[in-house]
Amino acid sequence: MALLTPEDLANMTDALVENDRLITELTTYSLDGLCRKIYGTAPAKEKVAIIPITAGGGIIGSFSESLLFTVQHFGMDGFITENTDVAGWYEAVTKGADIILMADDLAYIAHNLRNGKIAHNQICTGRIYAEILCHAKGGKDGGDDKDVLVLGLGKVGTPALETFLNEKFNVYVFDVDSNRVNEIASQYPVFKYDSEKEPKSFFKIFEATPCPDTISESVLKQNSIVSTPGIPLGISDELIEKYNVRVVQEPLGIGTLSMLYAVFDEK
Ligand code: NAD
Ligand code: 2YG
Ligand code: MG
Numbered sequence: 001m002a003l004l005t006p007e008d009l010a011n012m013t014d015a016l017v018e019n020d021r022l023i024t025e026l027t028t029y030s031l032d033g034l035c036r037k038i039y040g041t042a043p044a045k046e047k048v049a050i051i052p053i054t055a056g057g058g059i060i061g062s063f064s065e066s067l068l069f070t071v072q073h074f075g076m077d078g079f080i081t082e083n084t085d086v087a088g089w090y091e092a093v094t095k096g097a098d099i100i101l102m103a104d105d106l107a108y109i110a111h112n113l114r115n116g117k118i119a120h121n122q123i124c125t126g127r128i129y130a131e132i133l134c135h136a137k138g139g140k141d142g143g144d145d146k147d148v149l150v151l152g153l154g155k156v157g158t159p160a161l162e163t164f165l166n167e168k169f170n171v172y173v174f175d176v177d178s179n180r181v182n183e184i185a186s187q188y189p190v191f192k193y194d195s196e197k198e199p200k201s202f203f204k205i206f207e208a209t210p211c212p213d214t215i216s217e218s219v220l221k222q223n224s225i226v227s228t229p230g231i232p233l234g235i236s237d238e239l240i241e242k243y244n245v246r247v248v249q250e251p252l253g254i255g256t257l258s259m260l261y262a263v264f265d266e267k
Helices: 014-026 031-039 063-073 085-094 121-135 157-166 178-187 235-241 251-263
Strands: 047-050 078-082 097-101 108-112 119-120 146-149 172-175 202-205 220-227 246-248
Touching: 014 031, 014 121, 014 246, 014 251, 031 251, 047 063, 047 085, 063 078, 063 119, 063 251, 085 097, 097 146, 097 178, 097 220, 097 251, 108 121, 119 121, 119 202, 119 251, 121 157, 121 220, 121 251, 146 157, 157 172, 157 202, 157 235
Parallel strands: 047 078, 047 097, 146 172, 146 202, 202 220, 220 246
Antiparallel strands: 097 108, 108 119
């Protein structure tokens, strides 16, 4: 798994605010309003502890701080433990934490110590970026279109396509790994997207790959919406401008809020 870098997180606070504004414009729901709707949960004054973890690649500069910004920006109470790892866990619990956020190189999780719920970043990220597209309005320029293109069928793309299927979308899939495409097509009622045999453009595009330039001109319509957790961004500035593409992308906060709502109590 490609790890985040401090550079990826450099503009995270502005990006989270700007993406929340765009999500509200596209869906009529603020990001926390959309999370509340899809999970049916709500915060109830939980205290969120963020534990820095030194295993593997170690502490990523601004990672814990970006989580704390997200927690506090959405009105929750949170703190970063002074200690790391096991000592950090002890500190979190003895200071009254209700929810733990922590990540090593393989998993970034939220765990609610009160109700036992646990959430995984890859699943919650795929879900929320897909739900943004499901709820995006567009009227005459295609927002009610039930076709969606999913690029990248990994640990984030798979829960995203499950979300689209649950919402009765016609899901077109592509991955550079043809074995992965065949595996997915044997498990889910999806269409294999083939740009040469059957070119098609989409109003709604989901992308979760670690590569740039995965979104080619041929799949775009004027005013397409791209919802993508993928890092780096899979569409060029030139294409964004030419097709007036609305792009939802942010490195950490959107997925984190989705994880927190996944572990809150039902409202
Ligand atoms: P993964 O490795 O499980 O899946 C990535 C998939 O993309 C693979 O199936 C791979 O074959 C495919 N792929 C690679 N290059 C491609 C290309 N050029 N065209 C089409 N498919 C291609 O990774 P993942 O855990 O699903 O993460 C995907 C991306 O999302 C990564 O960049 C990761 O860093 C990012 N991510 C972002 C957030 C966030 O909050 N923004 C959260 C989690 C993951
Ligand atoms: O506590 C720390 O600072 C580190 N142990 C955090 C490590 C996180 C590693 N994971 C990643 O970089 C991501 N691929 C997952 C993060 C989700 C958002 N992109
Ligand atoms: Mg995110």
